[in-house]
Amino acid sequence: xxxxxxxxxxxxxxxxxxxxxxxxxxxxxxxxxxxxxxxxxxxxxxxxxxxxxxxxxxxxxxxxxxxxxxxxxxxxxxxxxxxxxxxxxxxxxxxxxxxxxxxxxxxxxxxxxxxxxxxxxxxxxxxxxxxxxxxxxxxxxxxxxxxxxxxxxxxxxxxxxxxxxxxxxxxxxxxxxxxxxxxxxxxxxxxxxxxxxxxxxxxxxxxxxxxxxxxxxxxxxxxxxxxxxxxxxxxxxxxxxxxxxxxxxxxxxxxxxxxxxxxxxxxxxxxxxxx
Amino acid sequence: xxxxxxxxxxxxxxxxxxxxxxxxxxxxxxxxxxxxxxxxxxxxxxxxxxxxxxxxxxxxxxxxxxxxxxxxxxxxxxxxxxxxxxxxxxxxxxxxxxxxxxxxxxxxxxxxxxxxxxxxxxxxxxxxxxxxxxxxxxxxxxxxxxxxxxxxxxxxxxxxxxxxxxxxxxxxxxxxxxxxxxxxxxxxxxxxxxxxxxxxxxxxxxxxxxxxxxxxxxxxxxxxxxxxxxxxxxxxxxxxxxxxxxxxxxxxxxxxxxxxxxxxxxxxxxxxxxx
Numbered sequence: 001x002x003x004x005x006x007x008x009x010x011x012x013x014x015x016x017x018x019x020x021x022x023x024x025x026x027x028x029x030x031x032x033x034x035x036x037x038x039x040x041x042x043x044x045x046x047x048x049x050x051x052x053x054x055x056x057x058x059x060x061x062x063x064x065x066x067x068x069x070x071x072x073x074x075x076x077x078x079x080x081x082x083x084x085x086x087x088x089x090x091x092x093x094x095x096x097x098x099x100x101x102x103x104x105x106x107x108x109x110x111x112x113x114x115x116x117x118x119x120x121x122x123x124x125x126x127x128x129x130x131x132x133x134x135x136x137x138x139x140x141x142x143x144x145x146x147x148x149x150x151x152x153x154x155x156x157x158x159x160x161x162x163x164x165x166x167x168x169x170x171x172x173x174x175x176x177x178x179x180x181x182x183x184x185x186x187x188x189x190x191x192x193x194x195x196x197x198x199x200x201x202x203x204x205x206x207x208x209x210x211x212x213x214x215x216x217x218x219x220x221x222x223x224x225x226x227x228x229x230x231x232x233x234x235x236x237x238x239x240x241x242x243x244x245x246x247x248x249x250x251x252x253x254x255x256x257x258x259x260x261x262x263x264x265x266x267x268x269x270x271x272x273x274x275x
Numbered sequence: 276x277x278x279x280x281x282x283x284x285x286x287x288x289x290x291x292x293x294x295x296x297x298x299x300x301x302x303x304x305x306x307x308x309x310x311x312x313x314x315x316x317x318x319x320x321x322x323x324x325x326x327x328x329x330x331x332x333x334x335x336x337x338x339x340x341x342x343x344x345x346x347x348x349x350x351x352x353x354x355x356x357x358x359x360x361x362x363x364x365x366x367x368x369x370x371x372x373x374x375x376x377x378x379x380x381x382x383x384x385x386x387x388x389x390x391x392x393x394x395x396x397x398x399x400x401x402x403x404x405x406x407x408x409x410x411x412x413x414x415x416x417x418x419x420x421x422x423x424x425x426x427x428x429x430x431x432x433x434x435x436x437x438x439x440x441x442x443x444x445x446x447x448x449x450x451x452x453x454x455x456x457x458x459x460x461x462x463x464x465x466x467x468x469x470x471x472x473x474x475x476x477x478x479x480x481x482x483x484x485x486x487x488x489x490x491x492x493x494x495x496x497x498x499x500x501x502x503x504x505x506x507x508x509x510x511x512x513x514x515x516x517x518x519x520x521x522x523x524x525x526x527x528x529x530x531x532x533x534x535x536x537x538x539x540x541x542x543x544x545x546x547x548x549x550x
Contacts, residue, residue, distance in 0.1 A: 022378075062378040065340075066385035068351065072344040098371055098398050100425040103297075103337040110341035123373050123398045125420055127427020145400055150375040152402020155449060162437045174430060 001090050001118045002139045003182050003231075006207070009055045009088050010232050011274070014267040017259060018056035018092065018209065020239030021046065021078060022063045027244050029251045039064065039074035040081075042251075046243060047082055049252035053263040056090040056235050057082050058209075076115060083116040090118050090235070092209070096145065097130075098123035104133040112137045119143050121187060121209070124171045128178055135179045142184055146171050147199065149189025149212030172202040181205040188227070190218025190236070196226035207233050213262075214241035220262070224269045232273065238262060276365050276393045277414045278457050278506075281482070284330045284363050285507050286549070289542040292534060293331035293367065293484065295514030296321065296353060297338045302519050304526045314339070314349035315356075317526075321518060322357055324527035328538040331365040331510050332357050333484075351390060358391040365393050365510070367484070371420065372405075373398035379408040387412045394418050396462060396484070399446045403453055410454045417459055421446050422474065424464025424487030447477040456480040463502070465493025465511070471501035482508050488537075489516035495537070499544045507548065513537060 001009075010016050021043050025033075028042045035041040047057065059078055064071035082089050093111050097104070097120065111117045112134075119141035122131055134142040147157055147168045157168045172186065181203075188199050190212035199208065208227055212218035213236055220236060227234055238258070246254030276284075285291050296318050300308075303317045310316040322332065334353055339346035357364050368386050372379070372395065386392045387409075394416035397406055409417040422432055422443045432443045447461065456478075463474050465487035474483065483502055487493035488511050495511060502509055513533070521529035 024377075024381075060374075060378060062372075062374055062381045065347075066381035068385070068389070069344040069347040072340075072347050076343060096373055096398075097337075098373070098400075099335075099337055100423070100427070102299075103335060106299075106337045106341040110343070114343070123371075123400050125373075125398050125400045125431060126423050126425060127430030127432070129425050129427040131427075148375070148401050150401060150404050152375070152404040152406075155402030156400060156442070156446065157402070159436055159442065159445060161434055162439075164437075167431070167434065167442065170434060171431065 006055070006090055007231050009090070010270070013052065013055055014270055015053055015055055015263040016232050016234050016236055016266055016270070017054040017262050018058050018235040018237040019046070019050055019054045019242055019259065020094070020211070020237050021057055021059040022239045022243065024063060025067070027247070029247050029249065031249060037074055037077065039067070039071065040077045043074070043078045044081055045252040046255050047085055049256040050242065050259040051082070051086040051089060053256070053259040056092060058092040058094050058237055060094040079115050079117060091116060092119045092121065092143065093117045094121045096121050096123050098126045099130055100126060101129055101133070104130050108133045108137065112140045119185065121145065124175060131175065131178060135183050140183070142179065143209050144171065144175055144184065144186055146186040147188045147192050147195060149191040149216050149218065153189065169198065169202060172199065176203050176206065181207070185209055187211065190223050191216055193219070193222050194226055196223065200227060200229070204229060205233070207235060209235045209237060211237040214238045220265055228269065228273060232270065281330070281365055282506050284365070285545070288327065288330055289545055290328055290330055290538045291507050291509045291511055291541055291545070292329040292537050293333050293510040293512040294321070294325055294329045294517055294534065295369070295486070295512050296332055296334040297514045297518065299338060300342070302522070304522050304524065306524060312349055312352065314342070314346065315352045318353045319356055320527040321530050322360055324531040325517065325534040326357070326361040326364060328531070328534040331367060333367040333369050333512055335369040354390050354392060366391060367394045367396065367418065368392045369396045371396050371398050373401045374405055375401060376404055376408070379405050383408045383412065387415045394460065396420065399450060406450065406453060410458050415458070417454065418484050419446065419450055419459065419461055421461040422463045422467050422470060424466040424491050424493065428464065444473065444477060447474065451478050451481065456482070460484055462486065465498045466491055468494070468497050469501055471498065475502065475504065479504060480508070482510060484510045484512060486512040489513045495540055503544065503548060507545065511541070
């Protein structure tokens, strides 16, 4: 999906919500455990109940890989189901990969060629040649970790160079020269609040994938205030808040209610932006 | 496997060779493609032909994951086969993971609890809480990327702070406070040559996993000169040079010959160290 198509999806749905599909076998409703593929059964119900309220789905690979080959099957079925149910969805494989040349190429191929995935999250530590293989597919995206939402983000991402420039800022400025806003996005945690202002100074036009709203304590209002640009430029992710709104048989409806609340908030912000 | 056991394996085998099991379907001998699981058939032949010459095997997950669920099965069979064939092998899942809290825990569990894997490679960008979950298993290891062997390593790893300290040095000094040399190792590329000296100033006692000898141009002699410590402290990885020494029916014997050459060189260095 290219940039214009993504923006038009955001307009049509009046939403910039991304739903993180992180199905934890220990947290999904008990009655699903009898299913042959409980992870997929859970995801399918969530997708079917929420897809008109969001523009993106983001399965985090860890939740699938930790279940071995079986988990990979759940992952692939999930991705294919999203695409069949709603071809307008932007699908992000949250893989946080970072490997060199031929290995990175293999990942790019497996995500972009054999599955309808639009974007892959990547770690920047290994530099340009670990990101480049993901940039050569038209309409596909690399989403680079810049400023994450966890406590450990302070360990290295905030390190200052001799000129007071922090590592995440160097990551933004250098990597934005590798590809423009049509094929690169950045992960910037909502918990970083006003740091989004500093991010926007360096990458005014890029889309930002923003985790950390809800369960992790980030505020949607703050994200919009400091992070929104003229094209919206935001995909705000929520996972646990939606997925585990209820653990009963009403879990899909409860998930929809949470997604709806977020979409309604987003709609107000988008009106202010575009009307 | 704990540190003493690893050192004793190195003594017994007179080798600190790690063989990277990176089976590329486009490079393995053609006659194996008829096998139901060509990746495993290839790995099994390599493992059986070389295990007495090396102390570690390092499958790189990308080569398996890029083949979907099927690839995961090849990976698991490979790991189990190494352990059955030679329980003295140190098994490294080259996964370069880096994710937060509960996600990292899932990875740690899947690698350390359901498979006989000794160590997992990790990316440092997300900081302490992305590494910690891997440090709570006795006899298991986290191997953190410090200085990689690729060109892109210069993009961020060499950035200097106000005191002239480079990012890889900060990664080494901070992270070595999270765990001692009994559960943490570092990836330092052989192509970085004399920088190994700077690495050793910060982590004199830790084991280093050193890729980049052979196909990538690093020199074993230089790695030993600048990187070896009193306990050897090195696992030197070779992949392509061994795996693809021949693409004919003699590939396993050809792989053995290459591994033997490296082991013989290593034996000389270990003699100098320990006799």
